[in-house]
Amino acid sequence: EDQVTQSPEALRLQEGESSSLNCSYTVSGLRGLFWYRQDPGKGPEFLFTLYSAGEEKEKERLKATLTKKESFLHITAPKPEDSATYLCAVQGPGGATNKLIFGTGTLLAVQP
Amino acid sequence: EPEVTQTPSHQVTQMGQEVILRCVPISNHLYFYWYRQILGQKVEFLVSFYNNEISEKSEIFDDQFSVERPDGSNFTLKIRSTKLEDSAMYFCASSGVLAGTRRETQYFGPGTRLLVL
Numbered sequence: 416e417d418q419v420t421q422s423p424e425a426l427r428l429q430e431g432e433s434s435s436l437n438c439s440y441t442v443s444g445l446r447g448l449f450w451y452r453q454d455p456g457k458g459p460e461f462l463f464t465l466y467s468a469g470e471e472k473e474k475e476r477l478k479a480t481l482t483k484k485e486s487f488l489h490i491t492a493p494k495p496e497d498s499a500t501y502l503c504a505v506q507g508p509g510g511a512t513n514k515l516i517f518g519t520g521t522l523l524a525v526q527p
Numbered sequence: 528e529p530e531v532t533q534t535p536s537h538q539v540t541q542m543g544q545e546v547i548l549r550c551v552p553i554s555n556h557l558y559f560y561w562y563r564q565i566l567g568q569k570v571e572f573l574v575s576f577y578n579n580e581i582s583e584k585s586e587i588f589d590d591q592f593s594v595e596r597p598d599g600s601n602f603t604l605k606i607r608s609t610k611l612e613d614s615a616m617y618f619c620a621s622s623g624v625l626a627g628t629r630r631e632t633q634y635f636g637p638g639t640r641l642l643v644l
Contacts, residue, residue: 425537429566446631447631447632449632449633456616456638456640457637457638458531458533458569458618458635458636458638459594459618459635460635461633461634461635464631464632477592480632499593502568502570506631512574513558513560513561513573513622514572514575514583515562515570515633516583517570517571519568519569520568520569526535
């Protein structure tokens with residue numbers, strides 16, 4: 416069964432303290448791995464798509480990487496406005512469906 | 528920047544009543560989805576829709592649920608007889624042919640918070 420596990424569940428950082436979030440996955444034929452940011456009471460906001468092992472994407476203080484078993488979201492010198500829940504989702508083999516399978520997310524709190 | 532919109536933002540209903548949640552996907556997208564998120568839980572897939580028909584549905588999407596694209600812009604989710612356990616945040620998403628993106632990237636709306644009393 417396709418599955419996504421994110422760790423840690425929650426992370427508290429001081430402003431400027433870099434860290435990484437982990438997303439481990441098992442899926443029969445990964446077609447894409449997605450990172451979203453979700454603020455309280457809001458919809459997931461797209462950050463990155465990764466398609467193959469070794470791929471990396473960057474956006475401001477965020478960098479996403481992908482291996483055959485997991486993905487990392489690296490946060491460099493975070494600011495309080497980076498506080499949010501970060502969601503990882505995978506998409507399995509093609510065909511009739513494009514459904515995303517989500518992890519439970521990592522709640523990030525960045526303190527000034 | 529194109530975005531998915533949803534109405535209403537909040538909906539309170541009595542158990543057994545019908546509700547219709549509305550979504551306007553990103554223009555020119557071809558694939559449409561509904562997901563839900565029960566408070567404190569993960570986002571769960573409900574249904575995908577392409578070419579005016581359901582392409583996949585989850586076990587959650589039983590006979591009480593239906594989807595429709597009544598015109599060229601709206602995409603709706605109907606729950607015929609709501610239950611207490613239907614209380615959740617419902618997200619619409621779309622993906623498809625858009626300059627600079629690939630088919631698989633799904634963009635989510637802000638959600639409709641449904642509360643069944």
